[in-house]
Amino acid sequence: MARTVIAGNWKMHGLKADLAVIQAVADGLADKPDNIEALLCLPATLVASGAALAAGTDLEIGGQSCHQAGRGAHTGDISAEMLADAGASHVIVGHSERRADHGESDGQAAAQAEAAIAAGLTPIICVGETLAERESGKALEVVTKQVLGSVPEAAGTTSVIVAYEPVWAIGTGHTPTPEQIEEVHAAIRATLSQRFGDAGAKIPLLYGGSMKPGNAAEILAVQDVNGGLIGGASLKAEDFLAIYAAAVSQLS
Numbered sequence: 015m016a017r018t019v020i021a022g023n024w025k026m027h028g029l030k031a032d033l034a035v036i037q038a039v040a041d042g043l044a045d046k047p048d049n050i051e052a053l054l055c056l057p058a059t060l061v062a063s064g065a066a067l068a069a070g071t072d073l074e075i076g077g078q079s080c081h082q083a084g085r086g087a088h089t090g091d092i093s094a095e096m097l098a099d100a101g102a103s104h105v106i107v108g109h110s111e112r113r114a115d116h117g118e119s120d121g122q123a124a125a126q127a128e129a130a131i132a133a134g135l136t137p138i139i140c141v142g143e144t145l146a147e148r149e150s151g152k153a154l155e156v157v158t159k160q161v162l163g164s165v166p167e168a169a170g171t172t173s174v175i176v177a178y179e180p181v182w183a184i185g186t187g188h189t190p191t192p193e194q195i196e197e198v199h200a201a202i203r204a205t206l207s208q209r210f211g212d213a214g215a216k217i218p219l220l221y222g223g224s225m226k227p228g229n230a231a232e233i234l235a236v237q238d239v240n241g242g243l244i245g246g247a248s249l250k251a252e253d254f255l256a257i258y259a260a261a262v263s264q265l266s
């Protein structure tokens with residue numbers, strides 16, 4: 015059985031003044047059960063201060079992308095080792111906004127995930143179809159190809175997380191039906207289990223895309239949904255904690 019993970023993605027939001035939100039989330043995790051993880055993936059500028067605030071609490075801190083190289087002439091990029099050095103434990107790779115804005119491919123996502131693992135981080139590897147791909151009946155084919163191309167071989171022996179984020183659900187307020195989520199998660203699980211055996215059955219599969227307090231319980235109850243990757247609703251401590259609480263109540 016995969017562990018449950020509730021992860022926030024702040025995207026390009028957050029200034030020093032918003033450290034208060036991180037503190038409120040950390041405070042709200044008191045008495046966190048062992049079989050659930052809660053983390054916030056922050057903009058790079060807040061990772062070190064967020065990690066310092068979260069130290070000694072049950073909140074973990076992640077980055078949102080990393081370069082596949084360890085170091086070098088890559089102006090504006092950040093390495094996995096830099097994120098780890100700043101106190102991060104996780105990093106998102108292959109997010110659809112990175113794929114769209116920066117042309118990142120499955121191969122790059124896999125290389126970034128490998129760099130993350132080498133630096134001691136847990137990569138959160140994102141996949142998901144566009145609306146056109148879903149409407150043309152290609153969602154499963156597209157997502158399976160992304161999983162095969164973006165999840166590195168090392169996933170068989172170390173901690174990784176996979177997030178299914180339909181592009182058309184991100185930031186739109188539209189979510190797939192529970193049946194649609196279940197179908198894609200089952201396909202991802204089958205692909206991972208075929209490739210990695212027992213290890214593939216234990217990789218947490220998160221759903222992401224317009225998850226909020228009002229729909230979290232229904233989505234988290236879907237078979238093979240082991241948590242959420244939450245964008246907009248993670249910017250408010252109250253909303254993020256309500257989603258976390260929905261996940262905790264399903265564990266008990």
Ligand code: PEP
Pocket residue numbers: 023179183184185186222223224225243244245246247
């Ligand atoms: C995301 O971008 O990872 C995401 C899930 O965003 P939102 O929750 O805002 O749709």
